[in-house]
Amino acid sequence: MNNRELHIVRGSTVRDILNQFPTLALDVVRDTYLQHHRGCTENPDSYFLRFKDNPANRIIALPAACVDGEDKVAGIKWIASFPGNTRHNLQRASATLILNDLSTGYPMALLEASIISAVRTAASAVLATRYLLAQRSEISNLAFVGAGVISRTILEQFRINQWSIDKVLIHDTDADSAQAFSAYAQTLGFNCGVAIHLEQTVESDVVVLATNAAQPYIDERYIFKAGTVLLNISLRDLAPSQILGAFNVTDDTEHCLKANTSLHVTEQQVGHRDFIHCTLAQVLLGEHPIDPSRPMIFSPFGLGVLDVALGKKILDIARAQHTSVPVTDFFESTVRWS
Structure with a gap:
């Protein structure tokens, strides 16, 4: 517990894993909807950051947690939607996902999440x-x-x-x-x-x-x-x-x-x-x-718990395949008293 790692999962790694396991997204979405129906998730309101001088732009925070089963995890997706990007051949949305260990609350991973967000949306459709x-x-x-x-x-x-x-x-x-x-x-x-x-x-x-x-x-x-x-x-x-x-x-x-x-x-x-x-x-x-x-x-309003659940599966696979990037010195210290 004294030397916790933060794992970074690149977008290319996310894409590779989804290609390896083509039905993973649909399976996770279906299972997570059923967990949510049983009351085994936490999915509060999304929070919108808006800009007075650019009302079309927004960045949304979607906090959520899976609180039952072997894949317990909390997290938050931070997704920006800037429609004007398309005029410059940039994708409208960009996103990151932070996952937290439910036993300690410590962040354990940072994932590129625009692919996760798009794929879980598509799978639900x-x-x-x-x-x-x-x-x-x-x-x-x-x-x-x-x-x-x-x-x-x-x-x-x-x-x-x-x-x-x-x-x-x-x-x-x-x-x-x-x-x-x-x-x-x-x-x-x-x-x-x-x-x-x-x-x-x-x-x-x-x-x-x-x-x-x-x-x-x-x-x-x-x-x-x-x-x-x-x-x-x-x-x-x-x-x-x-x-x-x-x-x-x-x-x-x-x-x-x-x-x-x-x-x-x-x-x-x-x-x-x-x-x-x-x-x-x-x-x-x-x-x-x-x-x-x-x-x-x-x-579908788009439940943040879908991102968290799919992100956790992808993280587990990335770690098992040694394709995530561990940052061993991200935390200055996790020890309360030395």
Whole structure:
């Protein structure tokens, strides 16, 4: 205990481990949702650092802990979202993850977390799609609204988990981004096209919303067919009229009813939350049936405990493979009295 190490896990190491264990993210996400449902996690509100002179930019702190089982761990993801980065060919989001030993509270690892954050988001989207489609893993038409890293990672997770997808459609207000995504999707073996107009995406079986939208723009003018799965990843694209007409599933209802998400705006408009039907964990456990007679919306606020749980698995693998970087002199001293 007197000579504790801090392990650093590079982004390249995170990527290598996820490539070695392609279903790791989906397995961890599913197990962590069930732990959260059982009350075996701590996941307080996220905290937003905003800037008066740049209101589009924010840095978010997501503290969380897994408090049951052999993978007990606490941690915090510190993730920046600067939309203007994309104008300079920089990724919008960057992130780090600190993990703490629950027996002492000492930090034990620092991980590059933008990949972890994107992959756990994508895994939750793929998991939700499978269960909202009644365990099917075939999609005739998959549409993406937003051609960024999150959309790309979701498509990768569909491929990794061996989904059959006939056609992929990309829509983005930035034509160059849409074309780049389309070209990338084709390298993965998908039949892919670009949708110039948003209206072209509404007939798809699954629609991924992953944009930088600050307020709803998909209103009653857009009519989705019964059984369409809408993955409401960016949380603010859908108007209350869309929410009220759908079967709504969340990762955590209390979290989703904050920060002016589409669900939060809808609650403020109608004065109740009865339009939210269940959590994804309840669907996984068969505690609540799905309703394919109308569009089905999955709105994940993005639980920090998913990052912490996946980060712990990656750390354990990195240490076992000796690919983490130990810093033996990070702590000046851990001894109370010499």
